[in-house]
Amino acid sequence: MHNKDLYRYFTSMKTPFYYYDIHLLHESLTRLRDSADKYDYQVHYAIKANANNRILEIIRDYGFGVDCVSGNEVKRAIEIGFDPKKIVFAGVGKSDDEICYSIDHSIFSFNCESIEEINVINEWGRKKKKVVAVSLRLNPDIDAVTHKYLTTGLPENKFGIPLQFLGKVIHQFKILTHVKLIGLHFHIGSQIRELGPYVELCEKVNAIQGTLSHKYGINLEHINLGGGLGINYENPDSELIPDYGNFFETIHKHLKLRKGQKVHFELGRSVVGQMGSLISRVLYIKKGLNKEFMILDAGMTDLIRPALYGAQHKIQNISKPEAQIMNYKYDVVGPVCESSDSFDDNVMLPITKRGDLVAIRSTGAYGEIMVSQYTLRDKPHAVYSDELTDGQGQLVFPQAAGM
Numbered sequence: 001m002h003n004k005d006l007y008r009y010f011t012s013m014k015t016p017f018y019y020y021d022i023h024l025l026h027e028s029l030t031r032l033r034d035s036a037d038k039y040d041y042q043v044h045y046a047i048k049a050n051a052n053n054r055i056l057e058i059i060r061d062y063g064f065g066v067d068c069v070s071g072n073e074v075k076r077a078i079e080i081g082f083d084p085k086k087i088v089f090a091g092v093g094k095s096d097d098e099i100c101y102s103i104d105h106s107i108f109s110f111n112c113e114s115i116e117e118i119n120v121i122n123e124w125g126r127k128k129k130k131v132v133a134v135s136l137r138l139n140p141d142i143d144a145v146t147h148k149y150l151t152t153g154l155p156e157n158k159f160g161i162p163l164q165f166l167g168k169v170i171h172q173f174k175i176l177t178h179v180k181l182i183g184l185h186f187h188i189g190s191q192i193r194e195l196g197p198y199v200e201l202c203e204k205v206n207a208i209q210g211t212l213s214h215k216y217g218i219n220l221e222h223i224n225l226g227g228g229l230g231i232n233y234e235n236p237d238s239e240l241i242p243d244y245g246n247f248f249e250t251i252h253k254h255l256k257l258r259k260g261q262k263v264h265f266e267l268g269r270s271v272v273g274q275m276g277s278l279i280s281r282v283l284y285i286k287k288g289l290n291k292e293f294m295i296l297d298a299g300m301t302d303l304i305r306p307a308l309y310g311a312q313h314k315i316q317n318i319s320k321p322e323a324q325i326m327n328y329k330y331d332v333v334g335p336v337c338e339s340s341d342s343f344d345d346n347v348m349l350p351i352t353k354r355g356d357l358v359a360i361r362s363t364g365a366y367g368e369i370m371v372s373q374y375t376l377r378d379k380p381h382a383v384y385s386d387e388l389t390d391g392q393g394q395l396v397f398p399q400a401a402g403m
């Protein structure tokens with residue numbers, strides 16, 4: 001979002017909308033593919049981060065697989081044309097319908113979160129005369145050092161099978177005839193900005209692999225370390241593409257693999273986070289007793305992260321892209337009748353007036369996908385950077401772009 005002409009151009013558009021920088025998405029995907037290929041790591045894009053069809057089509061063309069957590073995500077991935085042999089399916093509460101659909105489409109692996117679930121999958125496998133590929137999602141008891149709603153690898157979290165149950169699960173696989181154990185799966189949390197928790201995870205995996213081979217004589221083909229790599233929300237322009245190179249190198253350094261083992265990842269936020277901005281118009285600057293409220297036409301229904309997690313996104317007045325002096329303080333809020341409908345307090349911005357446009361940055365992940373229609377509000381639309389330009393990279397007239 002540096003482009004002055006682009007901001008001016010946005011002025012004629014209906015707001016709010018998600019603006020997707022497709023060029024940045026391509027850059028991120030290229031970097032991700034190159035960094036992963038270096039170690040022959042397999043990446044499954046976590047579709048929960050953004051399931052916009054245009055974005056999915058682009059990701060598909062890079063050859064990545066998909067990480068799903070619902071039957072409809074599996075369905076969407078298959079409809080878009082992702083290879084079912086690269087689809088993994090996690091979640092603590094897979095319904096029978098979701099299980100059947102995924103068995104029928106022969107997905108790569110069910111990432112199973114309980115013995116109870118494995119038993120149900122085995123039953124469906126038996127009825128359908130198929131042996132179903134299953135990985136164990138283990139709960140490694142690792143603090144991902146992130147927001148408490150975004151940790152998933154601690155004993156108090158509902159996710160994964162406790163390590164203490166490993167022996168019991170292995171025993172169960174010996175009895176069951178229609179499931180095949182192909183790997184281990186972990187996902188310790190999201191928006192993880194330090195690599196320490198991943199080093200800890202690698203060490204845990206090494207120890208678990210030791211137990212599996214020495215105690216049970218088992219060597220599994222697949223190790224899936226999940227997603228979680230965080231992005232820079234405070235200063236997005238300084239880090240538009242995450243350091244995948246360093247991330248994979250760290251894993252490579254600490255993870256001890258057995259012969260022929262494949263390593264998988266499920267990255268979501270880091271892939272699509274920085275390419276998106278929520279563009280909104282200022283409806284009112286309202287004077288409060290000791291503060292000024294900047295009331296936007298976007299609210300928590302368009303972007304719920306601040307209300308749900310206290311997440312902070314960088315907010316910019318893009319009608320004044322050249323303003324250097326940020327000497328006005330605003331509480332930036334939405335129009336929804338909820339006190340939690342606030343994007344941030346005490347945001348320093350240039351003096352702002354009704355009609356100005358603001359960009360709420362780093363909203364490509366967990367933005368559009370979490371939209372709701374609470375209070376019957378309209379859903380924001382999406383605008384793609386490559387549809388605004390002609391073959392020479394020149395901006396085309398908005399009407400011609402269907403706006």
Ligand code: LLP
Nearest residue numbers: 046090187190191227228266267268269366
């Ligand atoms: N794999 C599994 C099993 C997951 O549950 C998740 C995210 C991922 C991979 C991808 O994680 P990522 O690379 O995107 O961090 N709505 C929240 C984030 C929830 C993440 C849920 N699981 C937010 O807005 O921050």
